Amino acid sequence: MKQFSSLILVFISFLGFAQNYKGEIRNIKEEGLHQIQLSPEVRAAANENLDFLRLFDVNKKEVPYVISNFKGESTRYNAFQIISKNSIKDSITSIIIENETGKKINQFNLNIGNTALTKRYSISGTNDTIAWFGLVANETLSDLVAKNGTALEKTIYFPVNDYKFLRIDFNDKNSLPINVQAIGLYENQFLPEEPIEVKVFTYKIIEDKVRKVTQIVFSADKKYQIDVISFSISTELYAREARITRREEIKNKKRVTIRDGILSSFLLSSKMNSKIIVDNLNEKEFTIEIENKDNQPLAIKNIQLFQRPITIISKLKTNEKYEIVIDSTFSKPSYDLANFVQSFSIGMPKGTITNFQKVEKAEIKSTEKSFWQTQLFMWICIVLGGGVVAYFAFGLLKDMKNE
Incomplete structure (x- = not known):
């Protein structure tokens, strides 16, 4: 009985947690793929869980989307050239890499040999290897044990820059150096907009x-x-x-x-x-x-x-009105659009979310009611609920008689 009661409490808690929000996307000037930046309010409403997000057209049909920072398994890792790697005992390990592309970057991926150590690091940049300028200082690199294999990858972030050379200084005062095997970027990682x-x-x-x-x-x-x-x-x-x-x-x-x-x-x-x-x-x-x-x-x-901005990409129609919904009862969607993420270009038009607000229960309407929204389903729940209450009541009376 106690276990059954716990399940009921969990179910009630889940219903109480459910949150619904909605907003609009209007004024689409051209048909095709659009970038839609998610505002801090949208992300906070979803509690940073984008499984709860859906996009609907005027006919309440689901419109596929993909998160623009999506990283598929087929992407290719491009390593930067490591110009030098120097270690001073009980002091620092300095690794200098060259950004040969000259493109602006704000992150790279480190391929690191398994270790249980935690490391402090700083990053600086230069165009001549003489005058270095700070980017980040005293950041922490941790959780460096791979679940499988003998190495893992870690993504570290820093302010946007186009320095020709970047230097990572690892603090080795309290432990031996870590094994950084490669530093690079994935092909489909692109520079996001400003924070x-x-x-x-x-x-x-x-x-x-x-x-x-x-x-x-x-x-x-x-x-x-x-x-x-x-x-x-x-x-x-x-x-x-x-x-x-x-x-x-x-x-x-x-x-x-x-x-x-x-x-x-x-x-x-x-x-x-x-x-x-x-x-x-x-x-x-x-x-x-x-x-x-x-x-x-x-x-x-x-x-x-x-x-850091998060953008979704979706194919939108000219002058169409769309609705973006956050519903905590949704599960992760699966769309074909994700298979084409590598062919997206960065310079696509943008859509903007407006009138984003919490939806009160009285506002929730649907042109086609699902079975669980019908009166029949309501009466079934009432009957089942009454049966559960009766079961516990008779059980309680039986226990009292036994005592």
């Missing part, structure tokens, strides 16, 4: 003089994916350790303890780029803590949050 600013967060700055830290507390109405944090700081010379934390509940028997869990850490430095790339930050509330030590707090003028 989208996420403007829904508010933040407040708190100075903790006892702990000698500056706390910046962010909050929003729901979880949003954050990939880049940009700082505007007027202090001239600084180098501060910082970390991103969130409140976590630790349950131990009957007690619940709340603590600050560390999501990631980074270095804020006047020598480096003020845009910090972060991983796995998808929160409703989080805090940035900056270690001041015996220094005065940083003079922070502004902080902006960004996310």
Whole structure:
């Protein structure tokens, strides 16, 4: 009986979780493939799960789409030429590669031999191998054990650039070097548009003089994916350790303890780029803590949050109206369009999502009702529900008599 009750609770919870949102795509000027950028609001409504997303035409027929950062199994890996690889014992390993294509890039894939180590790294760029300019600093590379085989691939991101040479410096002070076997890009990886600013967060700055830290507390109405944090700081010379934390509940028997869990850490430095790339930050509330030590707090003028854009590609008709829907009861779709992703060009026209909003239950209408939407299905559920209640009631009475 307890197991059956648990199943009922899970089912009720699932229904309670269901969320529906919809928006419109209008003013299509030409027929053909279009790029449709998903706004932070759309992605937050889907909780970053695009299995919940559907596109419908005016006749409520499903319109196929494909996510533009799709990476199929048949794509070809193009390795960059490694100009040099130097290791200084107990210090750093520096790897310099050449971007022979001259194209703008913001990522590459590392082929790494299996290791249980976690590595800190920095990336810089140059056009002459003399004057180097910082791109990212003190980032973390972890989870380097492959599920199969003796090597794995890791994608690392950095600000968009077209430097002819790029250098990765791995920190080897606490462990031996890792085995980077190749660095390159997949053929179908292309440069996305500029990061989208996420403007829904508010933040407040708190100075903790006892702990000698500056706390910046962010909050929003729901979880949003954050990939880049940009700082505007007027202090001239600084180098501060910082970390991103969130409140976590630790349950131990009957007690619940709340603590600050560390999501990631980074270095804020006047020598480096003020845009910090972060991983796995998808929160409703989080805090940035900056270690001041015996220094005065940083003079922070502004902080902006960004996310890397996600675009879907779909074939749209001229002057047609489309509806985009987020429904948490949907499962992952499978469309033929995904088989042609490698032939897509980047310069295709764009569609824009407008009037995106939550759908109230009273608004949900359908021209053709499914069986589960009919009165017959409702009465079947009522009868079955009554039977379940009666079963538990008689079982409870029987247990009371036995006692």
